[in-house]
Amino acid sequence: MQQTTLGVSLVGCGSAPLSVALSNEDLSQMVDTSDEWIATRTGIRQRHIATAQDSLSSLAAQAGSAALEMSGLTAEAVDLIILATSTPDDLFGSAAQVQAQLGANRAAAFDLTAACSGFVFALVTAAQYLRMGVYQTVLVVGADVLSRWTDWSDRRTCVLFGDGAGAVVLQASDRDRLLGFEMRSDGSMNGCLTLPYQAESSVLVDDKMTQAGTFAPIDMNGKEVYRFAVKRVPEIVEKALYRANLTTQDVDWLLLHQANQRILDAVASRLDIPAERVISNMSRHGNTSAASIPIALDEAVRAGQIKPGDVVASSGFGAGLSWGAAIFEWG
Template sequence: MIQQLGVGVAITGSGSAIPTVSLDNHQLCELVETNDEWITSRTGIRERRIAATESVSDLATVAAQNAIAMAGISPTDLDLIILATSTADDLFGSASSIQFRLGATKAVAFDLTAACSGFVFALATASQFIRTGVYQNVLVIGADILSRWVDWSDRKTCVLFGDGAGAVVMQASTSDRLLGFELKSDGTQHQSLNLAYKPQPKELVADVTVQEGSYQPITMNGKEIYRFAVQKVPEVLEKALFRANMSVDQIDWLILHQANQRILDAVAQRLNIPADKVISNLANYGNTSAASIPLALDEAVREGKIKQGDVIATSGFGAGLTWGAAIFQWGR
């Protein structure tokens, strides 16, 4: 049923899922020349989950089921499923597989790729379908298995990444709880963080060659990404707050993409947000890309930290380079 224009958006349920296998810093010392103190002091990460048997669709489906249950709806109520991922099980997309697994027979489903900004970009995208009255119930999932694409002999990157999934249900509402957002991209710095295609020439017939291949492992210029995040994330959060007609002191919780504890600390300090308002779980999960924000959100909600009506400021940032922020109130 088509809703009238100007309908509001509420985020009514969250869910998450993590692989069963964990890999801590001491175990990483068996792979590369590093130590727990070095990793922890530079990143804040102590362990990460590794998908030894699980697929992106496996983790995303469980996270989605948990979010749907919290929202108090059934899969057949869903109109749209957006999967934010850079590591789909199928290069053609994994959202439809998740739709089938859920039994969400009425929902259209598609993938969205914006790396570590993916969840925030998907949140903004979903809100447009709701606000224009096209859909009423939208499932947004952030899920990534970056362990597939890590060079486990590169200590600059292998210590950072983990696997997981998080999801939220967004619903049409008489009151608008998505208060403001801002999205940004800058392709001039795209080389700073890559998971690049690796071509292998193959001659089919005389004078006709195709480029077969897979993908290279993740490469990253850590210093550039840190500099980019510390500068751009506070700016985009301030712009999102401006769009929401709110000030920093009205924020109850800050949930940033869980990339590096030093980035989380620097952004909070620049915005004068107290440390006790910053949600951080990267010590246990590492950088889970598009999954990191909804995974942290769901954990905080289920622990009773985040309560109905709390104002949450969130920001994703990463490859592209892309970054964005959203301000929303939790719950109906």
């Protein structure tokens, strides 16, 4: 049987509400910092944190449910769930838990780990299944609970990160609205941003040893990550635009991973995209890793900023180091 190449449409988005907000003033009671210091350097005023009752899978399922509701589809219509996360409830994967909580009984489900690039990488991965006609409907979720792995005594990093989940529903379409993409990785720079496993030797029997340990908190070389982002992100957005046969003049909205307002401003300046066309929810959410792009997308769509037919240039970048861009038309 001959396969037919199809297109991709983004038909719904959603995010999970988190009830607990941790303000800069709250952090100033924990470490030597201030609201002014954090806001002027990062653009962040608060971040949300998961409660003891929240799990990564429950937040992801809430986001997925909201996206399905917007799309007008039921969970039973979903063929595949891709969960982009670096903080699963279970190291064997949490996507199947999301599938069960949604009641998406027909869907296969798997985790994809690419840190802050995870949502873009998952979006591109999902599109390939749809374009080849393997599946008709795919739910892509970006979710992270970084508070689990934040050193709350380290003022360099604890001011940056928050928890969250966002999702989009993709469907096969006779018109392809994923207009272009590009993905890159550079493992030689891995040490700039890590959440490393720290092993300790443990004796099994005689001279036979094994590892026993846990993951250390997030560690980041902020200056190197900033340099990496402001150089590589404009490049990869331009490459994705080239693949889409578009220029920055065709872009209605620039939607970047919400890492730092200074990075957003610098990338927009290098791409010659005016500030009023840059989506930012940095002040309210901080850096939510794989969740940041779909949360910002959901808020912008529901607020009426991003409208059907708008061209969005999105880019994720971070640990790995990895970075990617996807150009898509909403709706």
